[in-house]
Amino acid sequence: MQRREDVLLVDGYNMIGAWSMLARLKDTNLEEARDKLLEMLADYQGFTGMEVIVVFDAHQVPGTGATFKQHRITVVYTKEKETADACIERLALEKRKRSRQIYVATNDLVEQHVAFGQGALRVTARELLTDIQQNRKSIEKALERPPSQVRNELDNNLKMDVRMKLEKMRRGEQ
Template sequence: MMEEYLIVDGYNMVGDWPELIRTSEASLEEARNQLIKMLADYQGYSGMKVIVVFDAHQVPGLGAKEKEYKIKVIYTKEKETADECIERLVTELAHRKRNIHVATSDYVEQRVIFGKGALRKSARELLLDIHESRKRVKTRIEKQSKKSSYTFDSKLSSDVKDIFEKWRRGEK
């Protein structure tokens, strides 16, 4: 069984996805949080291990790793770009039993990570995948809720239904 990883260039998605662009105009922090939540949902559906990298190379002293919603969030170190961090992660994670996907629309970065054995996914492709997974989850939930209520009631005999109805009304 192949392990699946998705490494996401966070600010690349924020600068490309229409809903995140609008949010970032008011609050970059809120756009990051919204992206992380979307990726967490996607991780839950796809089964991929998701790592999102935010570029902080111009912020002195920064460089942090944290977990939010079971997503690994990395803020790059001082003087390290997101592209450098992503390339390092691809090298570290490279293994015969792993598929590594990198989500970025940066053409040069796509070429570099492809050369290291990772698969590329554009910002647009990832957004389409996320929307598709949301539709599938919604459909599955609707089917399950219809099936659950229908099958429970349909499996009861009329005698048992009568007993339950009397209990509900407080009758003996």
């Protein structure tokens, strides 16, 4: 069971390569594939309440790396000579607390074993995509309900004497 303080660490390029719709998009526009991934994970974070951190591998790109918020999720581009796996391992250690669970989303078998060793739970790309899709269906189902089923009428939550007083006021019979 996921709790609000739980953390999901995502290997960004690993998910893009594993999810067919993003893999196809990556072939024509990598930036658009990254944005779509971040949008999907932002929806997931909003639904689950988990803290989501997405790590993109920039170990072959010179620079100091970058960390910023996009769609209210944390996006990390690794530093020069740092792999996404190494960054995820470091973040898993930093984020570990007694009352929270760390989940690592990757299909990289070595990374999964390292995550286990640090007490994190692994989530495969397929499992994460399935969970995201199920959450989306739950949201869509909730939004499709007719307004009459969603209403939270005050009348049903009031004691009878209060209801009677309000009804008299409505009629102008104070």
